[in-house]
Amino acid sequence: MNLNHLTEEQLVLHHYGDAGDEAEAASVAGHLRECPACQAELDGLLRALSAANQLAVPDPGESYGARVFARIQPSLAKGWPGWRDRLASPKPGWILAGRRWAWAGGAAALVVAAFVAGDRVAHRQPAPAAVPQAAQRRGTEAQAGTTPTGAEERGSTAPAEPASAVAAADRERVRAGVLLVAVSGHLERSEVALSELVNSPRGPEVDISEERGRARDLVAENRLYRQTALAAGEPAVAGLLDDLERALVEVANGPSRMNEAEFDRVRRRIVQQDILFKIRVFGERVREAEGRPAAGSGLRG
Amino acid sequence: MDDHDAHDVAQARAGSELAFRRLVERHARGVFQLAFRLTGSEPDADDVVQETFLKAYRELKRFEARSSFRTWVHRITVNCAYDMLRQRPRHRGESLDAGPANAPAGGIELEADGTSWPDRLAFGAEIQGRVRAALDLLTPTERTAFVLRHFEGRSLEEIGEALGLRTGATKHSIFRAVQKMRRALAPLVDPATPGKAEQELRPFQVQP
Numbered sequence A: 001m002n003l004n005h006l007t008e009e010q011l012v013l014h015h016y017g018d019a020g021d022e023a024e025a026a027s028v029a030g031h032l033r034e035c036p037a038c039q040a041e042l043d044g045l046l047r048a049l050s051a052a053n054q055l056a057v058p059d060p061g062e063s064y065g066a067r068v069f070a071r072i073q074p075s076l077a078k079g080w081p082g083w084r085d086r087l088a089s090p091k092p093g094w095i096l097a098g099r100r101w102a103w104a105g106g107a108a109a110l111v112v113a114a115f116v117a118g119d120r121v122a123h124r125q126p127a128p129a130a131v132p133q134a135a136q137r138r139g140t141e142a143q144a145g146t147t148p149t150g151a152e153e154r155g156s157t158a159p160a161e162p163a164s165a166v167a168a169a170d171r172e173r174v175r176a177g178v179l180l181v182a183v184s185g186h187l188e189r190s191e192v193a194l195s196e197l198v199n200s201p202r203g204p205e206v207d208i209s210e211e212r213g214r215a216r217d218l219v220a221e222n223r224l225y226r227q228t229a230l231a232a233g234e235p236a237v238a239g240l241l242d243d244l245e246r247a248l249v250e251v252a253n254g255p256s257r258m259n260e261a262e263f264d265r266v267r268r269r270i271v272q273q274d275i276l277f278k279i280r281v282f283g284e285r286v287r288e289a290e291g292r293p294a295a296g297s298g299l300r301g
Numbered sequence B: 001m002d003d004h005d006a007h008d009v010a011q012a013r014a015g016s017e018l019a020f021r022r023l024v025e026r027h028a029r030g031v032f033q034l035a036f037r038l039t040g041s042e043p044d045a046d047d048v049v050q051e052t053f054l055k056a057y058r059e060l061k062r063f064e065a066r067s068s069f070r071t072w073v074h075r076i077t078v079n080c081a082y083d084m085l086r087q088r089p090r091h092r093g094e095s096l097d098a099g100p101a102n103a104p105a106g107g108i109e110l111e112a113d114g115t116s117w118p119d120r121l122a123f124g125a126e127i128q129g130r131v132r133a134a135l136d137l138l139t140p141t142e143r144t145a146f147v148l149r150h151f152e153g154r155s156l157e158e159i160g161e162a163l164g165l166r167t168g169a170t171k172h173s174i175f176r177a178v179q180k181m182r183r184a185l186a187p188l189v190d191p192a193t194p195g196k197a198e199q200e201l202r203p204f205q206v207q208p
Helices: A008-015 A022-034 A036-052 A064-079 A083-088 A093-101 A103-117 A130-144 A150-155 A163-198 A209-231 A235-253 A260-272 A275-289 B003-013 B017-039 B042-062 B069-087 B124-136 B140-151 B156-163 B167-189 B196-201
Strands: A205-207 A257-259
Touching: A008 A022, A008 A036, A008 B167, A022 A036, A036 B124, A036 B167, A064 B017, A064 B042, A163 A209, A163 A235, A163 A260, A163 A275, A205 A260, A209 A235, A209 B003, A235 A260, A235 A275, A257 A260, A260 A275, B003 B017, B003 B042, B003 B069, B017 B042, B017 B069, B017 B140, B042 B069, B069 B140, B069 B156, B124 B167, B140 B156, B140 B167, B156 B167
Parallel strands: none
Antiparallel strands: A205 A257
């Protein structure tokens, strides 16, 4: 028998199987078989650890996850690495270059954003008698696929309105606000998906199956938003969504694996359409319209 | 990775809040249990859970699916809890010096299989309080290392990575934790029999 008793540290490590290599572990086990004092010491250790096992952990219940989500949800919108973070994050040079030359083409997107997020709401207060007709007309036009213009509606604005007209105008504002928020969320998701695609590492074969799957989901979502925008009399938003849809459809209907040349073609088309830039500008304008600070970024322009 | 998790992670990365909600609902209880063991307090564990999922949401794009979502999110939990432990003032919980008022003479004995307590242990609350107080004696590093090794069965490498320790230092942290736990719990678990253990453990002194 080895008269040198095991140390407490050796016993602890032995208990967790962290004593060392196999030979060392076998040596400790052999000593324990032959040494009642060390075995008693180990038993004492195990009793203490067994007591620790009695520590009860409260079960927060099956609905705990839902409660946690409800608590963090307001922060998710702020915490999502959204417009500001992504604008501030470093981008490959070719994206920056593309963004700079895209200013001219992006002017149209700025007009879109200004229309959507600016004083559009203030000018969309139909006359009392025109409210139901305007709503009816929108529905008809949506079904027929025609698009009412903002100018037509602005022409029907009355200088003074009774309470019912104000209420109707409020409903319009709410509706427009809901659409704006919903579309901006969709655009942000689309931007993430397309950004990841264009930033995918190049190689002899590029696997974009994940991005392709997302694009398919986004295409379906995009169609709904585009139709809603048309029905709501937002042709500029619908136009932006139309541009986006073309890019998404190309990815969704393309192969999940591409060779380098195919991938470059897809990526180039997305960049040349300025769709990512337009989405970012739209997001900035929405943020300004909501009174949030604009994403100050030296990267723009 | 679990198929449901993989699908929801992909959807959440694409911006689906609903998919992220499903991930939270699926994993929040497990995260809470880990956070509770690490912090020893329900309100603190709640805070850790929330911070964990907020961080997970922000970092989701960096999740590379080399490990499961559960492993990844538990790693975030450990980091959040460890930060919290280091920031909060150490507290003793209840006093250990008075000894177990209700402990039966001769200490508590295990059943022959060493895994369950006899029915005569009607003072479970005493044990609970003692264990909580013993855990509160540990430093944040010792506590985290002990919880991960003892309750979670994590490897030395995983624990070392989480705590930024080399293997030797990780082993020592676990040993120190067990040593403190044993001494704090000795009056409950060690029968008053002569021997090496008694010499070492009775009367125990709580080291600050």
